[in-house]
Every structure is written in structure tokens, then in C-alpha cells.
Amino acid sequence: MIKSSISSVIDRLGVSKYTYLIYVLVGLALFFDGYDYMIVAYTMPQMAKEWGLSKVQTGSLASWSVIGLLIGGLISGIISDRIGRKKTLAFFVAFYSLLTLPIYFVNSFEAFALLRIISGIGIGACIPIGITMMSESVPTNNRGFFISSIMAFYVFGWVVAGIVAIYTVPLFGWRMCFLTGGLPAIYAVIVLLKLPESAHWLLGKGRETEAIQLIKRMEIAAKAEAGEWPLGSLVAPPPPKKIGVNALFSSEYRKQTLTLWLIYFMGSVVIYGITSWLPTLLVGKGYGLVKGYSFAVLQNVFGMIGGFVTGFAADAFGRRKNVIFGWIFTAVAILLLGVATSQGQVVVCGMLVGLAMNWGLSGTQPLLAEAYPTEFRNTGVSWAQSFGRVGGFLSPIFAGYIQQLGVGFSGTFVFFAIAAVIAALVALLFVAETKGKSIESLASAKA
Numbered sequence: 001m002i003k004s005s006i007s008s009v010i011d012r013l014g015v016s017k018y019t020y021l022i023y024v025l026v027g028l029a030l031f032f033d034g035y036d037y038m039i040v041a042y043t044m045p046q047m048a049k050e051w052g053l054s055k056v057q058t059g060s061l062a063s064w065s066v067i068g069l070l071i072g073g074l075i076s077g078i079i080s081d082r083i084g085r086k087k088t089l090a091f092f093v094a095f096y097s098l099l100t101l102p103i104y105f106v107n108s109f110e111a112f113a114l115l116r117i118i119s120g121i122g123i124g125a126c127i128p129i130g131i132t133m134m135s136e137s138v139p140t141n142n143r144g145f146f147i148s149s150i151m152a153f154y155v156f157g158w159v160v161a162g163i164v165a166i167y168t169v170p171l172f173g174w175r176m177c178f179l180t181g182g183l184p185a186i187y188a189v190i191v192l193l194k195l196p197e198s199a200h201w202l203l204g205k206g207r208e209t210e211a212i213q214l215i216k217r218m219e220i221a222a223k224a225e226a227g228e229w230p231l232g233s234l235v236a237p238p239p240p241k242k243i244g245v246n247a248l249f250s251s252e253y254r255k256q257t258l259t260l261w262l263i264y265f266m267g268s269v270v271i272y273g274i275t276s277w278l279p280t281l282l283v284g285k286g287y288g289l290v291k292g293y294s295f296a297v298l299q300n301v302f303g304m305i306g307g308f309v310t311g312f313a314a315d316a317f318g319r320r321k322n323v324i325f326g327w328i329f330t331a332v333a334i335l336l337l338g339v340a341t342s343q344g345q346v347v348v349c350g351m352l353v354g355l356a357m358n359w360g361l362s363g364t365q366p367l368l369a370e371a372y373p374t375e376f377r378n379t380g381v382s383w384a385q386s387f388g389r390v391g392g393f394l395s396p397i398f399a400g401y402i403q404q405l406g407v408g409f410s411g412t413f414v415f416f417a418i419a420a421v422i423a424a425l426v427a428l429l430f431v432a433e434t435k436g437k438s439i440e441s442l443a444s445a446k447a
Contacts, residue, residue, distance in 0.1 A: 003235040006199050007438035009215055011139045018196075018221035022137045023146060025195045026130045027153035029093050032184035033126045034157020035164075036100045037065060039181060040116065041276050041296070042165035043174035051109045059400030062276035064113040066393035068120020070386045076125030077382030078244065080132065081375065085198045086191065089129045094188035096122025101182025104175045124389065127154065128368075128382035135369030135377070136200040140438045144314030144322075144366045151362040152307030155300055158275065162297035200439070203236050204374040236374070237440045243375045248383060256371050257380070259430040263323070264368070264388030266423035267361040270330060270416050273395030274353065275300070281412070295347060299354035306358035313359075318435040319367050320427060326360030327424035331417045333357075338413030360423065370434040370442055377439075391419075 040062050048058040072092065080088040099119035106112045130150055138146040161177070168176050199218075202211040208231055215234070216226035242250050248257045278296045313322045333356040337349035372380035399412055407414075434442060 003233055005235055005237075005438065005440045006136075006203060006211065006215070007140060007440050010137070010218065011141070011438070013218055013222040014139055015142055016218065016222035018218045019138055019146070021194075021221075022133065022196065023150065025191060026089070026133050027150055028187065029089055029126055029184075029191055030130050030150060030154040031157045031160075032093065032187060033096065033123055034154035035161045036096055036119065036157075036181045036184070037069075037123050038158040038161040038275065038300075039165065039177045040065060041278075042162055043169065043177055044276075046169060046174040047109075047112065053109060055400040055404050056397060057109065057400075059277065059396040059398075061109075061112070061116075062272070062396045063393045064116040065120035065123060066272060066389050066396075068117045068122075069124030070389040070393065071117075072121040072124030072126075073128055073382040073386030073389060075121075077128055077132075077376075077379035080129050080378040080382075081201075081244075084201055085129055085133045085136075085378070086195045089126060089133070089195070090188045090192040092122040092125035092129070093191060094122075094185045096120075096126070097182050097185035097188070100178055103178035103181075124386070125382075127151075128378060128385050131365050131369050132378040132381050133198060135366070135439065136198040136374065140436065141315060143370075143439075144319065144435065145308075145311035147366045147369055148311035148314055148362040149308045151358065151365060152304040155303040155307055155358055158300040159297055159304065162294075162300065166294065166297070198374075200236075200374045203234055204239075208232075208234055240373050240375055244379060245376075245383065247376050248372075248380055253372065253380075255430065256432070257384070259426060260364075260368055260371060260384045261387040262426050263327075263364055263423045263431075264361075264384050265391040266419040266426070267327070267357075267364060268388035268390075268392035269395040269419040270334070270423075271357050271361050272389075272392030273399050273416055274334070274357065274413075276396040277399050277412070278350070295350050298347065299350040302351040302354035303358035306355040307362040309355075310359040310363035314363055314366055315435065318433050319363070319370075320431045320433045322363045323360065323367065323427040323431060324424050326356065326363045327420045327427065330356040330360045331420035331424070334413050334417040334420060338410040338417070357420070360420065367431065367434065370437070370439060373442075374439070395419075 044058055044061050047061060076088060076092060096119050099115060103112060103115050106115060131147055134146045134150050135143060165177055196214055199211045199214040211234055212229040215229055219226040240247060247253060310322060310326060333352035337353050340346045340349045368381045368384050369377060399415065402415060403412055
């Protein structure tokens with residue numbers, strides 16, 4: 001009997017309708033996720049005025065959800081590795097949607113903070129599941145693109161959040177933006193009904209019959225017919241010595257865990273801090289709500305482009321070079337935005353920042369998924385992202401604090417640029433290349 005790994009089957013079939021089905025279904029879940037996360041950045045000035053908040057309190061409006069993101073990441077990977085990618089994703093899409101809707105009714109800073117923490121659990125759970133799902137569903141030579149570019153859907157949610165705020169806030173007030181954030185709960189049902197489970201996860205759980213059914217479904221999508229797959233024809237790498245959280249700090253994985261955590265921490269300082277504060281900073285610089293928000297939306301449009309471009313670069317030039325370049329590019333773009341004076345300069349530099357920082361953070365995603373075996377891959381991805389979100393939580397608050405010290409517009413961006421340089425240095429010194437290697441071979445190398 002000829003035995004095949006799931007990756008070898010996927011590589012042989014190439015990119016097909018099945019690949020794009022997963023890509024779109026996961027991508028839409030992240031799109032709604034991105035909207036519900038980012039809408040607070042476009043309602044911060046109105047909430048701050050209504051509740052009389054200080055700069056630090058205003059910055060914390062964006063940070064409360066990051067606490068939830070951290071918790072969601074910590075638990076989602078463990079849950080997904082146990083009960084499956086599909087069920088976990090569907091549950092958390094419904095979770096964040098249904099807990100965003102009640103923010104419409106809050107009347108205090110404290111009530112808002114509590115609801116954002118709770119809804120943030122669902123928001124934070126979906127990204128690592130989406131990254132893991134894509135890593136287990138696409139051909140090896142295209143993995144960098146699909147893992148990185150899936151984040152473009154998330155950033156598209158940011159774009160839509162800004163557009164909704166521009167037209168909704170002046171007419172209906174900031175609360176209406178959160179009411180619309182409850183609608184994605186309907187999409188959770190579609191995920192549950194239409195999204196295939198990961199064949200890698202099924203085989204890792206000993207459910208070979210179901211994995212074979214998915215293999216046949218892939219073959220039909222790619223070449224309109226399925227082959228014969230008797231039981232025992234699919235082979236998985238030997239199981240790791242440890243699984244779960246303990247495995248992340250075992251001797252085999254400790255170095256790459258710490259490396260990825262530090263890069264993601266610094267990347268989150270940059271991206272969460274800038275995206276949370278930029279609309280408010282631009283309004284404070286005198287551009288007005290519509291113009292300031294439009295600049296931020298334009299930045300996020302280029303962030304989407306960065307997500308796609310970094311995926312191609314990761315497959316063409318390798319993960320390590322791509323990540324190093326992405327964070328150096330980010331630092332330079334941030335410093336240019338910090339010294340921009342005219343409207344034209346702000347627009348151009350803002351676009352560069354959006355392109356660069358999403359290039360850097362999206363380019364880091366393949367490294368997370370490729371670092372760990374199937375048995376605890378989602379745990380590894382989610383815990384790295386959760387640690388990074390500690391930086392995402394602290395960044396908007398600290399940025400507010402340094403503004404209170406009087407560093408001004410330019411000084412705030414120097415703070416973000418330093419974090420990007422640190423991310424690039426860590427990648428330069430400690431990241432190992434994973435381009436062109438199947439996830440089974442990467443896992444076997446550690447076994």
C-alpha cells in the first residue's frame with residue numbers, strides 16, 4: 001500500500017476551488033473580526049468627549065479589548081487543538097458579535113471597558129484559528145501567501161469600520177457603529193455549515209476515515225474525480241514528546257517560542273498603538289473628523305496591500321528576509337510620518353506606514369504556523385499572538401502617557417519606530433528559514 005502525507009496530497013493537487021473555499025470562509029470571519037476590533041478607534045474622540053476622559057483613559061478605550069484578545073488567544077488554541085478548527089471558529093465569531101451589540105446601550109467608561117474585554121475574547125480567538133486553518137489547507141509553495149494575505153481580510157474590516165464611522169457618527173452617533181457589529185453572529189452559522197475541518201487535525205486525532213473524505217473532496221474540486229484511499233494510506237509524523245502549553249517551552253521549541261513571542265510583542269506595539277491612536281492624533285492635528293478618519297482609512301487600504309505583497313515575498317524570498325525587511329521598512333515609514341508637516345506628506349507617509357506595518361506583522365504569521373506540529377500548532381500560534389497582545393494593550397496607554405509628557409506628534413511616532421527596529425533585530429539574529437518545507441517535515445525535524 002502506498003502511503004501519503006496530507007501535505008503531499010495537497011501539494012500534488014495544487015491550489016483549487018477547495019483552497020479558495022477555505023480562504024474566503026476564513027477570510028470573511030476575520031473581516032468581521034477586524035471591523036469589531038477597529039470600530040473603537042473611530043469612536044474614541046466621541047466617547048472621550050461624552051465621558052470627559054483624560055489622554056490615558058482615551059488610549060485605554062482601545063486597550064480594554066486587547067485584554068480580551070489576550071485571553072481569547074490563550075484559550076482558543078487549546079480548544080481548537082482539542083475539538084477542531086471549524087467548531088471553535090464558529091463559536092467565537094458568534095461570541096464576539098453578540099457581545100459587541102450591547103455596547104450600544106452603555107452609559108459609562110467602566111461599562112464600556114467591561115464589555116470590550118468580554119467581546120475581545122472572541123475577537124482575539126479568531127485570528128490564530130484562521131492562521132492555523134490556512135497553514136493546514138494550502139500547498140507548501142503557496143503557504144506564505146495564503147497565511148499572510150488572509151490578514152488582508154482582517155485589515156479590510158478596519159477599512160470598513162472607518163467608512164461606516166465617517167457616515168454613521170455624524171448622523172446617528174458613535175453607538176450605532178457598535179450595533180452593526182452584532183450582525184456577524186449570522187455568519188457563524190455559515191462557518192459551521194460550510195467550512196471543512198482541517199484534514200491534518202482529523203488525522204492527528206486518529207479520525208482517518210473523515211480525513212480521507214476530505215482528501216476525496218479536495219480531489220473532486222481539483223480534478224473532478226477522487227481516487228481510492230483505503231484505511232492506513234494516510235501517514236502523519238510521529239507524535240511529539242509533549243503537547244499543549246508545556247511543549248512550547250520544551251528544549252525542542254523554547255528558542256523559537258521566545259523569538260516569535262518577542263517579534264510579535266514588538267509588532268503589536270506598533271500596529272495596535274498606531275491604528276488605535278492615528279484617527280485621534282490626526283483630528284487633534286486639525287484635520288477634522290471626516291478628513292482625519294479618511295486618512296486613517298486610506299492607511300488601512302494600503303495595509304491590505306501590504307498583507308498581499310508580503311505573502312508573495314515570503315514565498316519568493318523566504319520568511320526570514322521578508323520579516324527583517326518588513327520591520328525595517330516599518331521603522332523608516334513611521335519616522336517619516338512623525339515629521340510630516342503638510343497634508344500631502346501626511347497622506348503619503350500614512351499610506352507607507354499602513355503598507356509597511358502590515359507587511360511586517362502579516363509576514364510574521366507563517367513563522368508562527370510553521371513553528372509547531374499539528375498536535376499543538378494552534379496553541380503555539382495563539383499563545384504567541386496573546387503574548388504579543390500584551391504589547392498591544394500597553395501601547396495605546398503608553399502612547400497616551402508620553403503625549404501627556406509633551407513629546408508631541410513626532411515623539412509619539414519615535415516610540416513606535418523603536419519597537420519596529422527591535423522586531424527586525426530579533427528576526428535577524430534568531431529566525432530560521434522555513435520556506436519550501438512541508439509542515440510534516442518541519443514537525444519531523446523536531447521529533
